[in-house]
Amino acid sequence: MIAGVAGGIADSLGVRDGYVRASFLTLVTVWGLGGVLYLAFWLATLERVDDVEVEMVESRRAMGLGMAFIGLLLLMGALGMWPSAVLVLTAGALSFGTAAITDPSSPGPFATLMSPGVEKVSRVRLILGGLLLVGGIVMFATVVGQVFEFGIVFLAVFLTGLGILIAFGPWVRRLLADLGRERSERIRQEERAEVAAHLHDSVLQTLALIQRSDDPQRMAMLARHQETELRDWLYGNMPLDGVDRVSTALRQAAARIEEDFQIPVDVVTVGDHAVDDRSRAVVGAASEAMVNAAKHSGAERMSLYLEVTDDRLEVYVTDQGKGFDPDSVPGDRKGIRESIRSRMQRVGGSVDIESEPGEGTEILMGLPL
Amino acid sequence: MSVAVYLVDDHRLFLSGVRAELSEDFRIVGAAYDVDTAIEEIRGYDPDVVLIDVHMPEGGGIAVVQGVAETNPDVKFLALSVSDQAEDVIAMIRAGARGYVTKTIEPEELADAIRRINAGDAVFSPRLAGFVLDAFAGAIPSEDDPELDQLTSREKDVLRLIARGFAYKQVARKLSISVKTVETHVSSVLRKLQLSNRHELARWASKRRIV
Numbered sequence: 001m002i003a004g005v006a007g008g009i010a011d012s013l014g015v016r017d018g019y020v021r022a023s024f025l026t027l028v029t030v031w032g033l034g035g036v037l038y039l040a041f042w043l044a045t046l047e048r049v050d051d052v053e054v055e056m057v058e059s060r061r062a063m064g065l066g067m068a069f070i071g072l073l074l075l076m077g078a079l080g081m082w083p084s085a086v087l088v089l090t091a092g093a094l095s096f097g098t099a100a101i102t103d104p105s106s107p108g109p110f111a112t113l114m115s116p117g118v119e120k121v122s123r124v125r126l127i128l129g130g131l132l133l134v135g136g137i138v139m140f141a142t143v144v145g146q147v148f149e150f151g152i153v154f155l156a157v158f159l160t161g162l163g164i165l166i167a168f169g170p171w172v173r174r175l176l177a178d179l180g181r182e183r184s185e186r187i188r189q190e191e192r193a194e195v196a197a198h199l200h201d202s203v204l205q206t207l208a209l210i211q212r213s214d215d216p217q218r219m220a221m222l223a224r225h226q227e228t229e230l231r232d233w234l235y236g237n238m239p240l241d242g243v244d245r246v247s248t249a250l251r252q253a254a255a256r257i258e259e260d261f262q263i264p265v266d267v268v269t270v271g272d273h274a275v276d277d278r279s280r281a282v283v284g285a286a287s288e289a290m291v292n293a294a295k296h297s298g299a300e301r302m303s304l305y306l307e308v309t310d311d312r313l314e315v316y317v318t319d320q321g322k323g324f325d326p327d328s329v330p331g332d333r334k335g336i337r338e339s340i341r342s343r344m345q346r347v348g349g350s351v352d353i354e355s356e357p358g359e360g361t362e363i364l365m366g367l368p369l
Numbered sequence: 370m371s372v373a374v375y376l377v378d379d380h381r382l383f384l385s386g387v388r389a390e391l392s393e394d395f396r397i398v399g400a401a402y403d404v405d406t407a408i409e410e411i412r413g414y415d416p417d418v419v420l421i422d423v424h425m426p427e428g429g430g431i432a433v434v435q436g437v438a439e440t441n442p443d444v445k446f447l448a449l450s451v452s453d454q455a456e457d458v459i460a461m462i463r464a465g466a467r468g469y470v471t472k473t474i475e476p477e478e479l480a481d482a483i484r485r486i487n488a489g490d491a492v493f494s495p496r497l498a499g500f501v502l503d504a505f506a507g508a509i510p511s512e513d514d515p516e517l518d519q520l521t522s523r524e525k526d527v528l529r530l531i532a533r534g535f536a537y538k539q540v541a542r543k544l545s546i547s548v549k550t551v552e553t554h555v556s557s558v559l560r561k562l563q564l565s566n567r568h569e570l571a572r573w574a575s576k577r578r579i580v
Contacts, residue, residue: 224473268495269503270503271503305529318535
């Protein structure tokens with residue numbers, strides 16, 4: 001309850017934690033030994049990560065624990081350190097009795113006692129626990145009555161309160177736990193609804209499109225586009241509101257090319273930079289370069305590579321297509337090339353085109369930062 | 370004798386697809402859908418190359434790599450995944466895998482990657498090259514082993530070209546070096562990635578939810 005020591009010991013011994021807690025409580029009356037032991041166990045197990053598998057026979061373990069407990073008391077008696085016997089017995093009877101009749105997993109002491117399907121062991125445990133508890137209360141009442149000479153009314157009120165606490169305490173605790181569980185369940189439901197809504201808008205729509213399409217290439221592209229989008233959503237590459245990083249803007253541009261031209265674009269980014277007027281121009285130029293490659297290279301896929309260092313931003317658009325001789329480009333390609341070049345020049349950047357017939361094409365867009 | 374390949378993937382459909390693609394070129398000695406079976410059978414069959422999925426229940430591909438590292442140190446792992454997030458890639462390589470490719474890879478490229486892995490080389494996909502460059506960027510070498518914590522400029526050149534989508538042969542030609550030298554550079558980068566405990570690498574990794 002305090003530091004989880006009793007629970008931890010109970011786990012590794014294979015007994016119910018109530019018994020361990022009761023042992024500690026009882027030992028507190030022996031000159032605070034229980035408290036000392038609790039502290040000692042707590043300190044000793046501070047670093048422990050608990051993952052103990054419990055598969056021990058509970059009763060045998062409980063018996064061993066009880067014997068060790070009695071042995072300790074006898075040992076102390078032999079050493080002449082016998083504490084107030086009545087106090088020990090009272091505390092022991094009270095705490096062990098409570099532990100025996102309060103089983104968090106059962107529907108409650110009375111229900112357990114009445115329902116026919118209950119195991120014999122738990123019924124015996126309940127009766128013994130109840131007797132122990134009553135005995136403990138009587139002893140306690142006697143001691144308290146002798147020492148403080150309380151009025152009988154006060155004592156009756158106190159005992160009734162104690163009884164109610166013992167009988168309904170676990171039930172109240174369970175009620176609170178149930179409330180907490182319900183709340184987290186509701187949160188889970190809401191999350192599931194959100195996921196379902198997203199999957200419906202994206203994945204299910206795509207699957208429907210794929211079923212209606214009979215062009216294998218179109219199907220593959222739809223699948224790939226959906227894969228990219230779903231992964232970005234799952235791993236948060238794509239911000240929900242607005243694009244503020246160059247890498248994200250390039251990824252989106254590549255996704256558009258994949259969709260419009262049915263050609264996969266492998267995007268790799270190293271480093272990143274904020275989107276501003278200058279870097280936006282680079283994204284625009286890179287889009288043009290990708291359109292260029294998609295339209296003219298004849299390649300089955302292309303690569304987009306972004307690298308940002310302290311003083312430079314570079315984007316490469318590379319394809320393994322048929323390539324061309326940069327010095328003798330046909331008119332329409334020249335137009336696109338110039339549009340890439342002029343975009344870059346306006347923001348103080350540069351464009352390098354490396355290509356040879358049969359060797360693919362690579363366009364480098366560089367921007368000093 | 371042809372290369373003995375073992376497959377591990379919890380997606381049966383994908384597994385049977387890969388099996389069909391590879392069975393002509395390789396000897397498929399077995400396949401597993403879960404971590405425990407995989408560890409047990411890999412120990413028994415001792416295959417040359419294991420094609421391993423990263424995302425699986427009960428510890429994933431990393432658990433398998435670590436599970437057979439001591440008993441079968443000669444088994445080489447090629448990680449194959451639908452997700453090529455940085456944390457998966459780096460964690461897998463640091464666990465001992467010698468390469469990483471995505472499931473969208475063409476069958477011929479996959480076969481080529483398996484042969485390369487079997488020959489003792491590392492297989493770097495463009496994404497993996499990018500992640501490594503990112504992880505080693507802005508390198509300040511640590512005191513203990515500066516060489517291990519930094520990429521040489523030649524290694525960076527090789528990685529950049531791989532990240533830009535060039536095959537090893539094209540990388541070699543662009544840098545006017547032999548393919549063998551490219552392979553040596555890549556293997557050296559792999560070694561650094563596995564052994565370096567450089568500050569930045571750890572920080573980069575934890576930033577991306579690895580370690």
